[in-house]
Amino acid sequence: MAANSWPEQTKLINTRIPRLDGIAKASGKAKYPSDERPEGTLFGVILYSPHPHAKIKSIDTTVAEKMAGVKAIEVIAGPGKFVRYHGDDIAIVAAESEEQALDAVRAIKVDYELLPHAATEEQAMAKNAPEVVRGGNVRKGRAQTTGKPDEALQKADAVIEAAYSVPVVTHVCLETHGLTARWDDKNHITAWASTQAVTATANELAESNEIPVSNVTVLTEVMGGGFGSKFGADIWGTTAARLSKKVGGRPVKIFLDRIQEHLAGGNRPSASAKIKLAGNKDGKITGMIAETHGTGGVARGAQFPLPYVYSIPNFKREHSDVFVNGGNARAMRAPGHPEGCIIMESAIDDLAAKLGIDPLEIRKANLAPGDFRTKIYLDEIAIGADLIGWKQNYKPRGTQKGIIRRGFGLALHQWGGGGANDKQVSCTISSDGTIELKSATQDIGTGIRTVLAIIAAEVFGLKPTDIKSNIGNSTFPPGQSSGGSTTTPSMSPPCYNACLEARDELFKKIAPGLRGTPPVTDLSLADGQLLVKGQPVMSFKDACRKIGMNPISTLGKSSPGLASNGVGGVQFVDVTVDMETGVVKLNKIVAVQDSGLIIDKMTWESQVYGGVIGGLNYGMFEERVVDPISGRMLNPDMELYQLAGASDIPEIIVHAYEPPEQKQRGVIGIGEPPTIGTAAAIGNAVSNAIGVRVTHWPMTPMNVLNALAAQEGKA
């Protein structure tokens, strides 16, 4: 029987358990896909476009083909094809060494017909702009209208009119996109892939090579970060397989270099908004009119949620996707939400300042009545306010004096998430006492391997380290792709059911052979022992010996009641700003987060810290800088593309909001929510400190000084 709730009393679930692969990772012994070098491996190096827009007139690989070590070349963009952004793929060379492949890439002669480009939004939206795609660079979506926004704005006590924007940022996965593909024989491919989706990657390799997917094995034992950008084999992976075939099956390893990773490995779209927000003295927001746009490069995908979190009775919104000659956007941790949160939370803060209302109170006044999140938000705001010291510390915007000023801000966020109900986990108990779980999901650093082991250990009365938690193999039972905070809620229920069924099967098999032939209902497992009527009778291992030659094997499926979706979350930020230099120093961040039943509090906490730090980067440092003249990205590195280091991290307080009713909701994912609100809250804290809105993210000295200059009319 499948379970419909989690046990009320648990020994392991909802405690702090270090991850199973922690020592392997911290000792350098964990083998990442990019560490694998199966015998005979050739190295693939990619030739990518140095131009933002060009037609390939001709491509000559003859010299390259004859160079030392070169085994095969695949042309991706041949004569007549277009490259549409700096970093677009042209050809890939496979050679004995990476150095040789690099030399051959340099020896490929490409004759480009350079075409005019529109690499920035400004260029793309200008009159007579070169067309990035046919049909125009600006795609207006249908306007959404609710109520009577124009009338609401006329009647309101106060209206703010503002523009906010946040630039394109890139995922910066530390392990770049890529895989090593090998034709094992004429019909089988094995690939070691850095992916968030072993199943999708296997499907793509099978389809592009015209073999059944059952003949493809994709392995991802561990992987070095994806953040939403690694959901398939990509052109690089499918080409690696083609090259491998060309050279008689030798493995071909293709991982992007850091530059192309920035250019073509995905990005989070920009977002800009012209917004009018109206409200009354009682703090109620009455209306909003917003024009928004953003760019996802040569692809769509710059849409984001707005209005966000708050209940606004009258609103009108028009959104346009702008196409530019830039690498295409991919889902990035909580796609759309950080952008929507920045726009909404800035506007509501500016309205509060104009109305002379405490930012905390205006938020409380505009939560959706009747929504299940409203009570959660109210509780979380109270907890967070306490932890940041809002009452003692908060001063209204514009009341601060001096060169060094302190400010406080907050932001609310939400995420849907939730699990898929069609995933499976197998559980095998062998007569030597081994318990093995299998599923074709993968651990992208979130800790799902450990979560599954904790659930199994809970059921079998063992330690998580006793469980073989085997994932990262596309031939295992269907598992969830790791995205959208869906992995844990998708995988925990089938894992729990598989283990319960295996345990029941074990009891059924061994009960008749036990002294006094007790009914199975008298059996239980705890602390590595088999118990009859609560009394230990033998070790778990000895009990397993009694099952005989054939192992017990079950396939668990999902069942209702074990997982849920939909979370809120509130973050508070405390900053100090130097009015002369524009330098922002973060003092403290508080994150209060709900997420149902937490399986492993340790990895959960890491996810929240990580989400906050991701948001901190978005709020303080990150920006893809594109040169309008050359159309090239100027900072495709990890020096000028800035990310926080240890000294940039302030005190961070993570508070898990988990009253009993949260635990009863079952499992909900946690990857996305805590990264959403941070950048918005940082912006609000900075504005609170300096008395003026910084309209463009991130909160760099330049953007802060520009905002101060604009206020003085010097912009």
Next chain:
Amino acid sequence: MRDNASSSNSGNRRDFLRGSGVAAATAVFTQTAQVGMDEAAAEALAAQGVAVQSGSMKITLQVNGQSMVSEVEPRSTLLDVLRHRLDVTGPKRVCDRSSCGACTILLNGQSIYSCTTLAVAAQGKEIRTLESFDTGPKSVAHAFHQNDGLMCGYCTPGFVTACQALLEKNPNPTLEEVKKGLDGNICRCGTYVGVVQAALDAAKAIKV
């Protein structure tokens, strides 16, 4: 200037300078340099007493107490030789430009970025990667594990190595010294809170 590496010329391979010219050569032959130096310039430098090497050559590296022989090119970085030729894959290639620290190793006890160190320049020196570090209860690795100072784990080798180097030099670091000691490393998952605590815990544990 050492002369233990032979200088075999294999046609089109770009020339390389080493010996007393290592520092200058490193500056010239980073991977960003567009093309190799032309022959005239190489000859001019050779006349100044700088050896010219090209092609591929056999070198011996002392890695984690073992002698490892590898066929490398003069331009091959230490990181790439470790990872691509010797399967010492603990150190990771991330930025490939000395910005992020994922490739950190210990060279004669100093923590260095192996992505911008030439393999030929590491001959005769003691190379230690984190695979050789203790992983027991009083180790840096253990402290990272217990504090969950890692998520995807791809930056972790660099952080563990930087931490090891810091503690070997300064067994009693303050919080600020730990942060400063790890500022040459970048984590994208955002594990800094656990990492810093791990460093402090490891310092305490190692002393006991």
